[in-house]
Amino acid sequence: MLVVPVPPVPAFTGRRAETAALSGRLTGREGHDAATVVVSGAPGMGKTALARHAAHLAGDGFPGGRYLLRMVRPEGVPLTAGEVTAEVTAALGPPHARGRVLLVLDDVLDADQVLPLLHTRPDVSALVTSRRGLAGLIAAHGGWVQRLGPLAEDESYELLTAALGGERVAGEPDAARALADACCHHPLALRIVTARLLTRPALRLADCAEWLAEDPLARLSLPGSPHMSLRQVLDGALGRLDGGAARAFLRIGAHTSGDVHAAEGAALLGLPLPDTEDLLERLADAGLLEEGPPGPYRMHDLLRLYARGHDSPSVRPPQKV
Incomplete structure (x- = not known):
């Protein structure tokens, strides 16, 4: 069984503002309820820990229980949308069988992986963690996004x-x-x-x-x-990118030291501005860049160190995409 009760987080610390915001959205305090909440951010930012912690704090609002489903198997194979729906149905029964349920859907790769489930389970509130922003999920289904950065x-x-x-x-x-x-x-x-x-x-x-x-x-x-x-976690994140985006990430990290504007990225990558803007947006969506547009993009210092460690003559600017 892949759907399990949400495990507690021992000695959770920090993220007070984010925890309060998530709990408020899930429980409907102050009228700001959302049936779907996405926690997104770069690899290693503590998305799963925060989601699990918030799920426990919101427990009284979900008499049907709080459950976790990891969306990628231990060997790295993502669950299909059909497998996700089947696992949830096997664990929880048909809709409304046990009252309001909170599902933590951990490490979602894209909107299509979870939309069929969310569209057919009105009894479920979903707390989704993903490295991606999942704007398509929010646009198609509604909800709210909490983006995580480094700790204060x-x-x-x-x-x-x-x-x-x-x-x-x-x-x-x-x-x-x-x-x-x-x-x-x-x-x-x-x-x-x-x-x-x-x-x-x-x-x-x-x-x-x-x-x-x-x-x-x-x-x-x-x-x-x-x-x-950390290196292996970042290797996994890089492996999820297509070749053009991966090369762009490595080159930007290796050859910049501060903020990156789209025009600077275009000069560095040797690509037209529209193609560069598309690449930067995809990297931001993947959690490997922050901010932008219209302002500059930024890369976390450890991600920049990682990119510089990959810098070599074999790392070439991506081709036009």
Whole structure:
């Protein structure tokens, strides 16, 4: 059975504003209800943890229960729309069989994967996580989107304190902030480094921060845990892109250091402006760029480091798409 009760999130910290917004939308507080809510953002931003946490907080509003369905199998194969509907029907029965239900649909690849289910289950509210913005889903079905970025500095410090203990962090407050900076306030990076520190209780935070800053991507991993390796998570995200978008992402990350305007991207990629705008929009939708248009696009520092690590003569500008 792929549909399971939503597991709790141990020691969830941060994201207070986002949690309140999600809970309000799901429960209809202040008249801002939405039957479908999308949590989107770059790989490793904590979308699943936030969705699970919000689902538990909204529990009283869903007498039929709260369930999670992972939309990609462990081997990387996505569920088809037919499989999604069949799994939900097998687990929950026909519509209205058990009252209002909250479904966390985790790691949705595109709107077509879930629209047939949502159109035929009026008893279901869906909390969707996706690296993509899923504007097509919102346009076709309605709903609301919560986009996640890096943690705020105080939230990163709070996460370190919750994970490592107040005494250890309070003993090296400046080092804790340096450690959060070395992780670029990226939730997955912070989780990886705190897990490493918990297995090394004698390691000073200052020493860990200095060591990590030398080569963050190589060192933000835990042995034997592919899902806790930032590089492998980003490899998976890159693998979901078509060839043109992947090459554009790598080239932009490797050869820029700040904001990217469409005209600058066109010059860098050697493409006409309309084709470049399309590529940038696709990268933003995939969670690999933020903002734009009409303003500039931005790339998270760790994503930029990842792209630079792939820079080589074999990485060429994408062909016209």
